[in-house]
Amino acid sequence: MLVVIPDVLSADEVAACRATLEQASWVDGKVTAGEQSAKAKVNLQVPEGSEAARTLGDRILRALGNNAEFVSAALPLRVYPPLFNRYDVGMKFDAHVDNAIRGITGLNTRIRTDVSSTLFLSDPASYDGGELVVEDTYGAQAVKLPAGSMVVYPATSLHRVEPVTRGSRWAAFFWSQSMVRDDGQRRLLYEMDLAIRRLRADVGDEHPSIRSLVATYHNLLRRWAEL
Numbered sequence: 097m098l099v100v101i102p103d104v105l106s107a108d109e110v111a112a113c114r115a116t117l118e119q120a121s122w123v124d125g126k127v128t129a130g131e132q133s134a135k136a137k138v139n140l141q142v143p144e145g146s147e148a149a150r151t152l153g154d155r156i157l158r159a160l161g162n163n164a165e166f167v168s169a170a171l172p173l174r175v176y177p178p179l180f181n182r183y184d185v186g187m188k189f190d191a192h193v194d195n196a197i198r199g200i201t202g203l204n205t206r207i208r209t210d211v212s213s214t215l216f217l218s219d220p221a222s223y224d225g226g227e228l229v230v231e232d233t234y235g236a237q238a239v240k241l242p243a244g245s246m247v248v249y250p251a252t253s254l255h256r257v258e259p260v261t262r263g264s265r266w267a268a269f270f271w272s273q274s275m276v277r278d279d280g281q282r283r284l285l286y287e288m289d290l291a292i293r294r295l296r297a298d299v300g301d302e303h304p305s306i307r308s309l310v311a312t313y314h315n316l317l318r319r320w321a322e323l
């Protein structure tokens with residue numbers, strides 16, 4: 097299941113992020129790649145734990161904490177501090193699956209990567225190529241979003257970034273460990289929550305069937321969540 101979340105950052109916030117990234121030191125993206133994916137990965141990254149990555153990452157995580165769509169789709173237990181990457185002309189990332197477990201730099205903790213998120217930071221008209229292609233249960237889906245918008249997808253998915261042929265594609269990306277490890281269960285909960293939210297908007301909170309549906313949602317979450 098791919099979920100697109102528009103306007104995670106406003107145009108002003110994107111511009112502020114980009115201004116900080118302009119000043120950042122970019123290094124070879126192979127530093128965070130596993131042994132297999134290092135061969136496939138040709139891009140640049142802001143070093144993990146650097147001042148720029150921490151400041152911008154915190155800003156993004158604050159914006160996401162209030163984002164009902166992200167919380168509903170990812171059911172996050174722990175979120176990895178966002179990283180920032182960049183694909184200039186000729187850069188790409190061939191098909192791969194991300195590492196299942198990641199240690200958080202500077203902290204004595206690890207997360208299981210259940211959900212991947214990519215937040216686009218470049219105007220799509222400013223570059224060609226650079227689509228994020230995710231092999232979903234419904235086949236390959238190519239994603240290229242406006243700056244400030246984000247896609248959330250299961251980290252179990254094979255995915256790639258197509259070569260950039262003009263301009264430069266900048267993005268933030270990060271993983272979440274979900275309270276619900278199983279993609280299928282997480283999808284059912286998301287679809288149910290979405291339907292409940294639409295129903296509430298249409299018929300109001302007081303309808304007794306909405307209370308039953310909300311109760312069932314929480315009882316399923318209680319059954320499936322691991323903390």
Ligand code: NI
Nearest residue numbers: 192193194255
């Ligand atoms: Ni990846």
